[in-house]
Amino acid sequence: MTQRGLEELTTLTAITPLDGRYQRQLSPLVNYFSEYALIKTRVEIEILYLAAMSERRLIRPFTAKEKALLSAYIANFGPSEAADVKAIEEKTRHDVKAMERHLRNFLTKTSLQDVLAMVHFGLTSEDINNLSYRLLISRARDDIFLPMLSEIVSDIAGRAALYRDLPMLARTHGQPAVPTTLGKELAVFAVRLHRQSKKLQELTLTGKLSGAVGNFNAHLVGMPKVDWFAFSRAFVTKLGLTPNLVTTQINTPDDLAEMVQAFQRINTILINVDQDMWRYISDGYFVQEVRKGEVGSSTMPQKVNPIDFENSEGNAGLANALFTFFAAKLPISRLQRDLSDSTVMRNMGTAFGYTLLSFISVRKGFSRIRVDEDRTGDVLASDWSILTEAVQTILRKDNVEDPYTLIADLSRGKRISREEWERWLEELPVSRETAGEIARLTPQNYIGLAGKIVREALREIKHG
Numbered sequence: 001m002t003q004r005g006l007e008e009l010t011t012l013t014a015i016t017p018l019d020g021r022y023q024r025q026l027s028p029l030v031n032y033f034s035e036y037a038l039i040k041t042r043v044e045i046e047i048l049y050l051a052a053m054s055e056r057r058l059i060r061p062f063t064a065k066e067k068a069l070l071s072a073y074i075a076n077f078g079p080s081e082a083a084d085v086k087a088i089e090e091k092t093r094h095d096v097k098a099m100e101r102h103l104r105n106f107l108t109k110t111s112l113q114d115v116l117a118m119v120h121f122g123l124t125s126e127d128i129n130n131l132s133y134r135l136l137i138s139r140a141r142d143d144i145f146l147p148m149l150s151e152i153v154s155d156i157a158g159r160a161a162l163y164r165d166l167p168m169l170a171r172t173h174g175q176p177a178v179p180t181t182l183g184k185e186l187a188v189f190a191v192r193l194h195r196q197s198k199k200l201q202e203l204t205l206t207g208k209l210s211g212a213v214g215n216f217n218a219h220l221v222g223m224p225k226v227d228w229f230a231f232s233r234a235f236v237t238k239l240g241l242t243p244n245l246v247t248t249q250i251n252t253p254d255d256l257a258e259m260v261q262a263f264q265r266i267n268t269i270l271i272n273v274d275q276d277m278w279r280y281i282s283d284g285y286f287v288q289e290v291r292k293g294e295v296g297s298s299t300m301p302q303k304v305n306p307i308d309f310e311n312s313e314g315n316a317g318l319a320n321a322l323f324t325f326f327a328a329k330l331p332i333s334r335l336q337r338d339l340s341d342s343t344v345m346r347n348m349g350t351a352f353g354y355t356l357l358s359f360i361s362v363r364k365g366f367s368r369i370r371v372d373e374d375r376t377g378d379v380l381a382s383d384w385s386i387l388t389e390a391v392q393t394i395l396r397k398d399n400v401e402d403p404y405t406l407i408a409d410l411s412r413g414k415r416i417s418r419e420e421w422e423r424w425l426e427e428l429p430v431s432r433e434t435a436g437e438i439a440r441l442t443p444q445n446y447i448g449l450a451g452k453i454v455r456e457a458l459r460e461i462k463h464g
Helices: 027-033 035-055 064-076 079-092 095-108 111-118 125-162 182-202 217-222 228-238 254-282 307-329 340-346 348-367 373-381 384-397 403-411 418-426 432-439 450-463
Strands: 167-172 175-181 286-288 369-371
Touching (some): 027 035, 027 125, 035 095, 035 111, 035 228, 064 111, 079 095, 095 125, 125 182, 125 340, 125 348, 125 450, 167 373, 175 182, 175 384, 182 254, 254 348, 307 340, 307 348, 340 348, 384 403, 384 432, 418 432
Antiparallel strands (some): 167 175, 286 369
8 A cells, every 4th residue: 555645756756766866967858858858849740740741832831920830839838738648648548649639639729720631641650759759869969968978078188188197007907017197097088988979979860751661651642743752851851860761660770779879888988987986096096075064984984985986887887788778679670560669768768867877977076086196106106016017128129038037037926116126127137228228217207108198189189
């Protein structure tokens, strides 16, 4: 039995955290992935289709006042109108038909009542749905995700520039490797995200407007003299989508798979960012801002946890699990159409919601950290064995026989202090000139072209 007061949907009674705990953070997505947004966009497509038939003289020309009326209805379509559509759906048990009847009811009260018969002319529900979903996804990408992704790239690139020449210990297989700079390692992530952002921006979704099984059957029998190929191409193109004339009842969703996989790649890079930042914080390279009133543990008062990067990682992982399913499921439809994709498409906003949470969290994580340069320096200087790569390379140049084995025998698996390093160098069988060259090496200056790589990365992000 439901407890009293729990019937109403609130942030406390919502089943998923997207509509509960994170509702306020995700409010920008309401205009793209809610039931209301879908209904409104369906109405938009239906009205634009009616207007396009008028513009091409398939039905009578609309007056300027009638055009303004239709435009205003699209712009002002709100929750009360959407609620009316839902009320009609209670009887029809068909969402698109309910939207169509709602629109007809509205037009009945206007000078456009004489064209009621042409509402939804020749169309199937999927003509409306495929265009609506793709418009919503494209708009969310352009309005919400690309701008925020640009901000994430800027956050990381800004720190890469700031720490361009700050030496730190690099690790391969988790073990001490050779020196790098903190800026260069951050620049790698900034460039990766920038490149994937460009690919995401360049993706164009397709659109289908061709009837029950994609052959324009009803269109042609109703108006046999119309060039429906040209009409469909022009209509879909005007929406900002790429026309797809070779379909079944559904618009083959390979483009949607490509789109969600683009987001998936971005989320995967963010998971990599989150995990590396978690480790850098754990190693003390970054110190987190302490904010008054926050609690890091219910029992350990000293803790300041990297929760923003952890939240980002978890939410990106959730999003990617759904994106993986979407990419595998959506391109498959039995014969000319089955309905198993319908309920899947309705959950598209869930994956984008978790993606947005990841974006928000990673930005928050970067906003509250600073580098502890003393710590990075101490770790770097604690083991001079990280210079053995440089030494064996120099010895190769000096024609020392099998320098790799020589150095490995002396250093493999060992930690070498500066004093031990200097004593060890004195025993090397090298010329005075080569000994001097080796002696000038330090963990701080053996960073290769790291600084130049950062400059190249920042140039690519700025001009690429």
